[in-house]
Amino acid sequence: MINKTPLYDGIMEYIKEGNTSFHMPGHKNGRSILRINERADFKNNILYLDQTEIPGLDNLHLPEGIIKEAQELAARAFRSDYTYFLVNGTTCGVYSMILGVTNHGDKIIVPRNSHRAVVGAMIIGGLWPVYYEPDVDLEKGIAVSVSPLKIEEAIRENPEAKAVLVTNPTFYGTCSDIEAIAELVHRNNMVLLVDEAHGAHLPFSRKLPLNAMDAGADCAAQSAHKTLSSFTQSSMLHVRKGRVDVEKIEFMLRLTQTTSPSYILMASLDIARYQMEEYGEELYEELLSTLDVFRERVNTISDIYCFGREIIGQHGIVDFDPTKVTINFKNFGMQGTRIADILRKEYKIQMELSDLYNILAMATIGDEKGDYEKLYDALCDISNKYKSEREIRDIPLIDWKMPYQALSPREAIYEPMEMIDFEMSDGRISAEIIAPYPPGIPVILPGEIITRDIIENIIKTKEAGIKINGPRDQRLDKIAVIK
Structure with missing residues (x-):
């Protein structure tokens, strides 16, 4: 039997297909990193970057040198008091900020549709959840943002809760009123935690929604690999001093992160931060202009809808991140999952997400105008080829009631x-x-x-x-x- 490397071989096969990437990671096969001319050597040095905690290279769990300096530069760029590099993904950041502000048996107010990392932290910490439900847009088939009124109601009914967690922006780019929520939370002597996994890019363009730290959050966990140029599994945790025990959060980070951190991941975070500080505004100006044109063109195709800022004001949405490109096929009559399958098989286009009504593209500075031309042409072709098919059914209108929590x-x-x-x-x-x-x-x-x-x-x-x-x-x- 011939020895094989199935994982490596499978990845290489996908690369050789030449698919257009509208999915994570945000660097889009390295294209966004290669836009930094003075860091063009990063690609060639990737094998040499795999180092460990030797003299001169510092220690993630007790930073005193280059890691400490890199994290301080990141704190300045993301406008936090402390920023911590995460090499175990945003999950360990969510764990650390939740466990760092609570004790066993405490209540925490969280969205019903939290990422599983939130549930994991509650299991580890022995916490009691108080769930609130985000609004749902049935026409688009998505859960969207949360009104401050729902947060206020949860706080009023659970004044002993230690913290409130909000997911912002959502996977689909909808944003809640974090400033109003922060004021509510702090007025009631609680801590505001934000799962900002999809918002690492927000601080770097005036045309993007307000980021969590500027809005008043006490902690925010971000997946830099989703929307910036860092590598998969690299993230950041931002902390504002005053209402949180910073030393306890640092302890939880040591508990939840590997003792053998990847220098490749940490270096990619450093480069991503540098790129955003130096070039972020102009790179996003170019991307957002491309996305405006793309949305306008898609919305000329019969029964296909790519929503944008016009949804602000609906369902508690106060702002919208245009880099989340959701294309809705409800009126076209085909399931988003089938559209995504057609795009991959017939047009070599891989989307980030598909569901009953939608497909979603993750737009980043690694994209090129030609990518959106290719997607638009494919959608036009699909519209002509499949316009006679009608297979979709509506999401049933069901009055869900919050179940009784018998056990934590x-x-x-x-x-x-x-x-x-x-x-x-x-x-x-x-x-x-x-x-x-x-x-x-x-x-x-x-x-x-x-x-x-x-x-x-x-x-x-x-x-x-x-x-x-x-x-x-x-x-x-x-x-x-x-x-």
């Missing part, structure tokens, strides 16, 4: 569980997550009691062709419950 997520995870028939699970405590997508908001989470209403509503959702994420049994004939 940590307690639920460590209790013995068993698999039973889903339709017979009324009154049992769930040991897993069930989240119809779209809109991606869980209807049941670990530790919550399953009701007959929940069972019947999920059955309706399945019958409508909506994908169910989360359960061990993907068909959801059975569900894991506490024994």
Whole structure:
């Protein structure tokens, strides 16, 4: 048998296909990094950058030299008091900021559709969640932003909560009123944490929404690899002193990050920060102009809609990040997942995301005008080829009710569980997550009691062709419950 390297070979096969990338990482096959002429040697030196904590190269967990200097420069660029390089992704930043401002048994106010890192932090920290639901745009089939009124209600009903977490911007680019939320949170002596995974680029253009630190957040975790030029898994945690225990957050970072940090990842963060400080404004001016033209052209195609700033003012949305390019096919009558499949197979275009109604492109400074010409031409061609097909169904209008939390997520995870028939699970405590997508908001989470209403509503959702994420049994004939 011939020795093979299936992972490496698979990646190389994808590269050889020559697909146009509208997905992460944000450097788009290195194109954005190569736009920095004075750092053009980065590509050639990549193998030599894989170093370790030897004299002169500093230590991520006790920085005193070049890492300390690089993090201080990042704090200046992102307008925080402290910035920490993350090599375990934004997940470890979310863990560290949540665990750094809470103690075991504390309540924390979080969005119902939080990233799984938030649930993970609650499990590790033994925290009690107080969920609030974001608004949902049923026409677009997406969960969007949250109104300050929902945050205010959650605070009023749970004055003992230690912190509030907000996801901003959303994957689809919608933004909440973080300034108003920060004022509410601080007035009630709580800490504001922002999962800003999709917003690392926001500080570098006046035409982009306000970033979390400028809006008054106490901590913000960002995935620099999503929207900037750093490598996958490289992120940053920004901290404002005053309301948080900085030393405790640093302890949690040492707890959740590897003791063998990648110098390649850290160097890519340093370069991404430098690029944004030096050239960010002009690079985003060019990109945003390209996106304006692209949206206008797409919206001339019958029954295909690429939304933009016109959605501001709807569903609690106070601003919009135009670098999230969502193209909606609800009126066209084809599922976004099928459109994405056609784009890949017939046009060599790979999107970042697809769902029932939409496809989404992640736009970054690594893109070129020709990429958007290619996508526009493909959409026109699809419009002509498939205009007679109508297969899409509406998301059912269901009145979801927040379940009763019988156990904390940590307690639920460590209790013995068993698999039973889903339709017979009324009154049992769930040991897993069930989240119809779209809109991606869980209807049941670990530790919550399953009701007959929940069972019947999920059955309706399945019958409508909506994908169910989360359960061990993907068909959801059975569900894991506490024994």
